[in-house]
Amino acid sequence: xxxxxxxxxxLLAVLAFCACEGGEEEKFEGxxxxxxxxxxxxxxxxxxxxxxxxxxxxxxxxxxxxSKNASEVMYPASMTKVMTFIAAYENAESLDAKTxxxxxxxxxxxxxxxxxxxxxxxxxTEQLMYALLLESDTDSALALAEYVAGSExxxxxLMNKKCEELGLKSTKFANVTGLHHEExxxxxxxxxxxxxxxxxxxxxxxxxxxDVYQTYLGYYNNGVLDEYRMTFKNTTISADKGRFAKNDVSxxxxxxxxxxxxxxxxxxxxxxxxxxLVSDGNGxxxxxxxAKSASHKNSAFDSIxxxxxxxx
Numbered sequence: 001x002x003x004x005x006x007x008x009x010x011l012l013a014v015l016a017f018c019a020c021e022g023g024e025e026e027k028f029e030g031x032x033x034x035x036x037x038x039x040x041x042x043x044x045x046x047x048x049x050x051x052x053x054x055x056x057x058x059x060x061x062x063x064x065x066x067s068k069n070a071s072e073v074m075y076p077a078s079m080t081k082v083m084t085f086i087a088a089y090e091n092a093e094s095l096d097a098k099t100x101x102x103x104x105x106x107x108x109x110x111x112x113x114x115x116x117x118x119x120x121x122x123x124x125t126e127q128l129m130y131a132l133l134l135e136s137d138t139d140s141a142l143a144l145a146e147y148v149a150g151s152e153x154x155x156x157x158l159m160n161k162k163c164e165e166l167g168l169k170s171t172k173f174a175n176v177t178g179l180h181h182e183e184x185x186x187x188x189x190x191x192x193x194x195x196x197x198x199x200x201x202x203x204x205x206x207x208x209x210x211d212v213y214q215t216y217l218g219y220y221n222n223g224v225l226d227e228y229r230m231t232f233k234n235t236t237i238s239a240d241k242g243r244f245a246k247n248d249v250s251x252x253x254x255x256x257x258x259x260x261x262x263x264x265x266x267x268x269x270x271x272x273x274x275x276x277l278v279s280d281g282n283g284x285x286x287x288x289x290x291a292k293s294a295s296h297k298n299s300a301f302d303s304i305x306x307x308x309x310x311x312x
Contacts, residue, residue, distance in 0.1 A: 040071075049301075070189045079186075085132060133263060179267060254281055259277075290303050
């Protein structure tokens, strides 16, 4: 009788387990992922701008408001560094870890965007992220890649893996900088998704909306660790280095609307690009991507023009 009772208990436990398993399968019928998508239905066509590609999207719900060639493949230039930040942040062991800038980093991409950080300078991961996003610094991008993955090539694999996780079908990265490569591309639609994902990170939001960032970098002076003050300025919105200020284009529009921050980009092939976080007069936020504008002045004018004419 005792053996029968034990067998019955085991059988009931197995049945209960199976019932639970069946319940779980019922619960997860249909789509199980939470990948965001841009809603492009019923968008207004953007006209009157020089940029070949443009997409204005509400952050809340990612409902597109107005677009121009938003699903066509384009080169992202240094808007790439938004994904560089994402892959670095999500795979770094610590924001306080320190990495030294090497001669190899300096020599890798001659002529690329740099902010004056020197060989031997020592930066924390967070400082590298500020230099990366504010000044589009190439050495910082390479330093993050080396710290996180050991090399740029291995780090790029993390970037493309993240693209897969985000459900991106028309985006591929070949480097951490955005320098031109035939196998390095995206669309305004998918750049919006990358930017929207990054905005969920408080540090990313804080950096791209910072005008000027002052910090202290370490270096060895005759064998003794010392430090010096360094200033990074936002190439989008700072008063003297920002793309808008340099072209006398206002950051404000309408009644209380404002460009809050963003990321610039340029290569000969991509031409001038901008990824922007914008707020209307009521505090609703938008993402604006513009790309392939013939000049940095046109890029700035195009962006404020879209804000003035397509944000109600």
